[in-house]
Amino acid sequence: MKTPRHFLSLLDLSSAELQAVIARASELKKLQHAGETHATLQGRVLAMIFEKSSTRTRVSFEAGMSQLGGSAMFLSPSDTQLGRGEPVEDSARVISSMVDCVMIRTFDHEMVETFAKHSRVPVINGLTDLLHPCQLLADMQTFTEHRGSIKGKTVTWVGDGNNMCHSYINAARQFDFNLRIACPAGYEPDEAIVDAAKDRVTLLRDPMEAASGSHLVVTDTWVSMGQEEEKRAREKIFGSFKVSKAMMQEADKDALFMHCLPAYRGMEVDADVLDAPDSVVWDEAENRLHAQKALLEFLLR
Numbered sequence: 548m549k550t551p552r553h554f555l556s557l558l559d560l561s562s563a564e565l566q567a568v569i570a571r572a573s574e575l576k577k578l579q580h581a582g583e584t585h586a587t588l589q590g591r592v593l594a595m596i597f598e599k600s601s602t603r604t605r606v607s608f609e610a611g612m613s614q615l616g617g618s619a620m621f622l623s624p625s626d627t628q629l630g631r632g633e634p635v636e637d638s639a640r641v642i643s644s645m646v647d648c649v650m651i652r653t654f655d656h657e658m659v660e661t662f663a664k665h666s667r668v669p670v671i672n673g674l675t676d677l678l679h680p681c682q683l684l685a686d687m688q689t690f691t692e693h694r695g696s697i698k699g700k701t702v703t704w705v706g707d708g709n710n711m712c713h714s715y716i717n718a719a720r721q722f723d724f725n726l727r728i729a730c731p732a733g734y735e736p737d738e739a740i741v742d743a744a745k746d747r748v749t750l751l752r753d754p755m756e757a758a759s760g761s762h763l764v765v766t767d768t769w770v771s772m773g774q775e776e777e778k779r780a781r782e783k784i785f786g787s788f789k790v791s792k793a794m795m796q797e798a799d800k801d802a803l804f805m806h807c808l809p810a811y812r813g814m815e816v817d818a819d820v821l822d823a824p825d826s827v828v829w830d831e832a833e834n835r836l837h838a839q840k841a842l843l844e845f846l847l848r
């Protein structure tokens with residue numbers, strides 16, 4: 548049996564493979580917008596295990612599989628044996644014997660690694676506490692479509708050193724851009740992930756300084772899924788890390804704003820930033836569909 552390729556992290560594909568996926572994503576987007584059929588995964592089945600909530604990830608994978616001529620199956624822990632304690636290893640063997648690909652959104656990153664180890668089909672990380680690589684495919688596609696190559700550009704991450712921030716660090720390595728991260732003390736990204744990208748990543752405390760001259764400003768919620776109990780404390784600590792119009796004015800005149808969504812207006816980002824013309828959050832969300840269709844084709848064909 549050939550070992551399948553997985554997509555648990557942006558580092559699982561080479562830079563060239565990632566570029567090819569993104570180029571194909573833009574092609575698939577054109578086909579989709581032109582109403583042309585593109586059933587390249589006829590009859591193929593994707594199982595989607597969701598242990599956390601989702602709007603974009605679920606809708607994009609499910610619609611995407613159907614547009615490619617296949618189908619997707621939604622599995623939640625409350626109605627599978629996974630939720631009743633069947634080991635991940637056993638679930639992986641069984642589920643992967645019946646479908647062509649598995650997407651997992653869960654808490655512990657080790658769970659997707661264990662699943663992948665015992666799966667005979669490709670496994671896609673649909674978000675863990677550590678990483679959110681699918682979102683970065685969409686973000687890189689969106690930047691490229693609006694501004695051309697991101698290589699050599701400066702990107703600013705403002706806020707929590709969370710799963711999205713970690714994936715931006717990996718993206719800085721794979722897509723060759725400089726990343727400035729402005730986060731409060733105690734909320735820095737994982738040291739090992741930063742260390743591996745040392746030459747491309749700078750950690751700062753002042754978000755204004757971090758945004759200065761930047762080509763892309765990105766933020767995310769201060770309270771990720773699973774951190775609900777820390778909400779009040781985090782809102783106090785992150786207060787000065789809100790992306791505002793004044794912060795965007797520090798950035799390059801052609802700077803874009805991105806947010807993986809869901810966004811909380813008035814918390815991590817002001818409404819007038821999210822709804823401004825240089826905010827590409829809706830394209831970014833739509834591109835989840837096209838980027839993941841390209842990823843599915845890459846992994847399954």
Ligand code: CP
Binds near residue numbers: 600602605
């Ligand atoms: N950005 C993102 O992954 O959104 P969902 O949580 O709605 O899937």
Ligand code: NVA
Binds near residue numbers: 674809
């Ligand atoms: N950092 C957020 C991203 C949501 C798509 C979370 O993990 O909840």
